[in-house]
Amino acid sequence: MALAPAITDLEQLKDHPAVARLLAWHPQAIESVKYDREELTIYVQVSSLREACAMLRDDPNCRFNLLSDVTCVDWYPAEPRFEVVYNLFSIPRKERVRLKVTLDSSSPVVESVTSVWPGANYFEREVFDLFGVRFSGHPYLRRILMPEDWDGNPLRKDYPVEGYR
Amino acid sequence: MILNMGPQHPSTHGVLRVLLEIDGENIIRVMPDIGYLHTGIEKTCEAKFYQQVVPLTDRIDYLCPMTNNLTYVLAVEKLLGLEIPPKAQWLRVMMNELTRINSHLVWLGTHAMDIGAMTVLLYCFREREDILRLFEAISGQRMMTSYFRIGGVALEPPLGFFDRVREFADRFPARVDEYENLLTGNPIWQMRTKGIATISADDAIALSATGPTLRASGVDLDLRRDAPYSSYDKFKFKVPLGKNGDVFDRYLCRVQELRESINMVQQALDGMPEGPTKADAPKVVLPDREKMKTQMEALIYHFKIITEGFAVPPGEVYQGVESPRGEMGYYVVSDGTAKPYRVHMRAACLANLQTLPKMCEGRLLADVVAAIGSIDIVLGEIDR
Numbered sequence: 001m002a003l004a005p006a007i008t009d010l011e012q013l014k015d016h017p018a019v020a021r022l023l024a025w026h027p028q029a030i031e032s033v034k035y036d037r038e039e040l041t042i043y044v045q046v047s048s049l050r051e052a053c054a055m056l057r058d059d060p061n062c063r064f065n066l067l068s069d070v071t072c073v074d075w076y077p078a079e080p081r082f083e084v085v086y087n088l089f090s091i092p093r094k095e096r097v098r099l100k101v102t103l104d105s106s107s108p109v110v111e112s113v114t115s116v117w118p119g120a121n122y123f124e125r126e127v128f129d130l131f132g133v134r135f136s137g138h139p140y141l142r143r144i145l146m147p148e149d150w151d152g153n154p155l156r157k158d159y160p161v162e163g164y165r
Numbered sequence: 166m167i168l169n170m171g172p173q174h175p176s177t178h179g180v181l182r183v184l185l186e187i188d189g190e191n192i193i194r195v196m197p198d199i200g201y202l203h204t205g206i207e208k209t210c211e212a213k214f215y216q217q218v219v220p221l222t223d224r225i226d227y228l229c230p231m232t233n234n235l236t237y238v239l240a241v242e243k244l245l246g247l248e249i250p251p252k253a254q255w256l257r258v259m260m261n262e263l264t265r266i267n268s269h270l271v272w273l274g275t276h277a278m279d280i281g282a283m284t285v286l287l288y289c290f291r292e293r294e295d296i297l298r299l300f301e302a303i304s305g306q307r308m309m310t311s312y313f314r315i316g317g318v319a320l321e322p323p324l325g326f327f328d329r330v331r332e333f334a335d336r337f338p339a340r341v342d343e344y345e346n347l348l349t350g351n352p353i354w355q356m357r358t359k360g361i362a363t364i365s366a367d368d369a370i371a372l373s374a375t376g377p378t379l380r381a382s383g384v385d386l387d388l389r390r391d392a393p394y395s396s397y398d399k400f401k402f403k404v405p406l407g408k409n410g411d412v413f414d415r416y417l418c419r420v421q422e423l424r425e426s427i428n429m430v431q432q433a434l435d436g437m438p439e440g441p442t443k444a445d446a447p448k449v450v451l452p453d454r455e456k457m458k459t460q461m462e463a464l465i466y467h468f469k470i471i472t473e474g475f476a477v478p479p480g481e482v483y484q485g486v487e488s489p490r491g492e493m494g495y496y497v498v499s500d501g502t503a504k505p506y507r508v509h510m511r512a513a514c515l516a517n518l519q520t521l522p523k524m525c526e527g528r529l530l531a532d533v534v535a536a537i538g539s540i541d542i543v544l545g546e547i548d549r
Contacts, residue, residue, distance in 0.1 A: 003246035003478060036480050037243055066386075067373050068485060069511040073498055087483050087496065087511070091370065091384065094391045098483060119373025122515050130207075145200040145548060154208060161212045 006036035016040060017061040018097045022052055031102075041098040049101050050111040050137075056088065056097070057116055064088040064097060067113070070123035072131045076157040081105035082133055086113070103133060112138040130155040168530075172201045176279045176534045179544030183521075183533065190530045195522040199515075202548035210508040214474035215241055216315055218508060222495075223309040225510055226546040228271050231257075231264040232488040234313040237508070239394055240484035240497045241315050244477050245449060252440040253317040254396040259330070259433035260303070260312060261395075262426040266337070267296045268489035269419050269426075273344060276416070276538035280357050285347055292340055295333050302326055316450035317443035331434050337427045345420060358412040362524040362536035365410060372523065373516035376491025377418040378540055382410030388487040399436075400429050412539040419541070422489075449475045474503030483511075490514050490541050512546040 013019050013033045019042060022029050029048040034041045044052050056064045068087040075081055080102040088097050101110055112135035113120045124135045125144040132153040135141055143150060152159060170183040177183065180201035186194040206225060210218045222237045223230040235257055242249060274289035297307040303322050304310040312319050348354045364374075366382040379386060387404040389397045405421035407414030443450045451470055452463035479501040485494040491513030498507040517540045524536045 006480070037246075037482055039482065041481070065370055066375070068492060069483070069494055069496060069509070071496055071509040071511075073507045085496065087494065089485070089492075091386050096392075096483065096485075117373060118371050119516055119519055122519055123373075126515075143200075145203040147200070154205060159208075161208055 003037065006034055008032065008034050013040070017059070018042065018056055018064070021055055021059045021062055025052075025055055039096065039098060041100060043100050043102065046101050046103065046110055049099070050113055050116060052099070053086070053088075053113045053116045056099075062090065063092050064090045065117075066091055067117040067119050067123075068096070070113070070120050070127060072127045072133055072155075074131060074155065074157045076105075079104060082108050082131060084110055084127065084133060108133040109136055110134075111136050112141075114138055129153070132156065170533070177537060178275060178542055179547075181518075181537070181542065181544055181547075183537070185530070185533065187530055192525050192528055192530060192533065195525045195533070197518055197521055199518070199544070199547050202544045204549065206549045207508055207510065210505055212504065214503050215477060215505060216470070216474065218505065219314060220309065220311045222510075223311050224545060225549055226488060226490070226493065226512070226514075226543050227308065228543050229264045229268040229489050230309050231260050231312060232486060232493060233510075234311060235261055235395065236484055236486040236488075236493050236495045237497070238313045238315050239486065240482045240495045241477065242444075243482045243484060244480055244497060244499050245315075245446075246478075247316055247444050247446055247449065249317060249395070249444050250440045250442070251396065251438040253442045253444070255433050255437050256318055256322070256442060257313055257395050258397060258400065259430055259437075260300075262429045262433070263296055263299065263330075265426045265489045266423055266430075267293055269423050270296075272419060272489070272538075272541045273416075273423075276535075276541070277348060279534050279538045280354070282348060282351075282354065285344060288340070288344060288347075292337065299326075299330060299333065302329065314443075314450070316446055317441070321442055327434055327437070330430065334427050334431050334434065338424060341420065341423050341427075349417070349420070355413065357535060358416060358539075360409070361412045361532045362528065362539060363409055363411040364520050364524050368523055369410065369520060372519045374491065374520050375516065376488070376513055377415050377422065378491065378517045378520060380405065381407030381414035381418050383408055388485055388492055392485060394484070394486060400432055402429055412535050415539045415541075419489075476501060476503050477505075485511070488513055490543065490546070491517055493546075510546070510549055512549065514540070514542040514544075515547045518542055518547060 029045050031043040056062045066089040068089045071085050073083045082103040084101045086099040129143040168185045172180040172182045182198040184196040222233040225233050270289040270293045274286035277285035301307050304312040366384045369379045369382045402425045405418045447466050456463040457467045477499040481498040483496045485492050493513050494511030496509040500506040525533050
């Protein structure tokens with residue numbers, strides 16, 4: 001089982017088109033990068049997320065026009081608790097990149113990217129429903145999988161797998 | 166008037182509820198409502214070992230169970246850094262394409278039946294019965310096979326299996342001609358599907374649609390060719406594209422994919438390499454049952470894998486695969502233990518369902534049924 005070690009050095013990865021574009025726009029937008037198992041992950045600052053996404057979609061070197069997935073990971077009890085993950089795919093360049101935003105449990109709010117990719121609609125509703133992360137600017141932020149009157153966010157780590165709450 | 170196309174409806178292909186705001190026969194707004202099949206599979210995966218998650222993945226998109234297996238297993242193998250032997254990879258491709266044919270046959274039968282062509286259902290299910298018998302021969306199960314495991318496939322194919330597949334593959338192209346004979350040139354079919362529920366390429370990309378829903382609008386994206394996995398780069402196949410993005414183009418794309426898939430099955434049969442069907446990783450892959458009954462280390466490994474699982478190095482992986490419906494992706498996060506920390510399934514149909522309002526608003530009521538059928542939704546995948 002041969003796994004290459006992860007590269008987390010911004011200097012080594014700054015030539016990748018996505019990283020280069022974000023660095024050229026606003027160097028503080030990138031909190032850290034990781035290249036592990038042939039996949040690039042960029043940790044983006046919460047306040048610059050939506051503009052970073054718009055930039056990655058429109059830049060001719062990047063062209064990440066397909067939003068594959070929006071999801072969330074709950075690292076309870078560690079802080080920052082939530083990591084919202086955006087998996088992007090570029091149809092002309094056939095490449096993937098992953099953007100991540102870390103949120104505290106005290107205020108899990110992030111800007112919605114439905115203005116950049118309307119397809120984020122259902123994915124963000126699902127994250128809101130199952131994790132409780134709010135997306136500001138979402139056109140219809142309601143529960144999608146659980147019933148409307150459900151109390152609680154099932155995929156959080158402090159929610160039991162089985163039994164009653 | 167608000168009309169409820171309720172969760173129990175023969176044409177919604179599962180428990181999909183669509184709220185239709187209509188004015189006579191014209192549709193003003195379409196609002197899909199999902200969640201009736203939500204079983205919390207993603208949460209359950211966090212409580213099971215990596216190898217125990219494999220049967221759960223079968224049940225997510227229950228019409229293409231082996232594709233789900235493949236995506237999950239590829240993701241975990243990427244996390245582990247495992248090398249899969251070529252014979253296992255080719256077997257996976259062959260079974261994956263048979264699964265694609267299986268899924269498209271169900272789609273064709275039910276879609277045609279919704280629009281009114283009821284004989285096509287029985288024709289398609291006649292072929293599907295042959296494929297399900299093949300699945301039963303290779304894994305013991307007709308539908309939820311769990312045949313692909315982490316590190317390879319579960320069992321060697323039985324003697325005579327490849328001859329049966331070859332005999333099916335020789336028979337099948339003539340059957341696809343039969344279906345096309347019934348539908349493609351049929352003026353009633355063309356009137357019900359041409360120009361209906363169109364979506365443009367830009368809208369489809371913006372709404373994250375993938376698979377035949379996207380390709381019928383002219384966007385050339387097929388993950389088997391563009392981001393190949395599991396030896397797909399060694400196979401020759403064409404990717405059918407549409408032009409108008411209407412129901413008829415989606416129908417033609419999928420029927421053409423039936424032909425391409427059976428061609429790939431024949432290529433797999435002709436070029437199947439020799440070798441083991443499981444990777445050489447004793448801590449991850451279960452040993453042969455005969456070795457387990459006679460050798461001590463095999464017994465210990467078997468016991469350890471089943472009772473304690475195997476630890477996966479921490480990290481995360483997103484594996485995307487071309488399922489019959491589009492891009493199916495599994496995002497697996499590992500924290501170094503034997504149970505996955507988070508498994509997220511990117512359902513192709515959840516994104517494709519977002520195109521339904523765009524396709525139907527401003528059109529006629531009878532076209533909603535054609536549109537839902539042409540997107541080919543499976544509620545198990547949408548709701549998980």
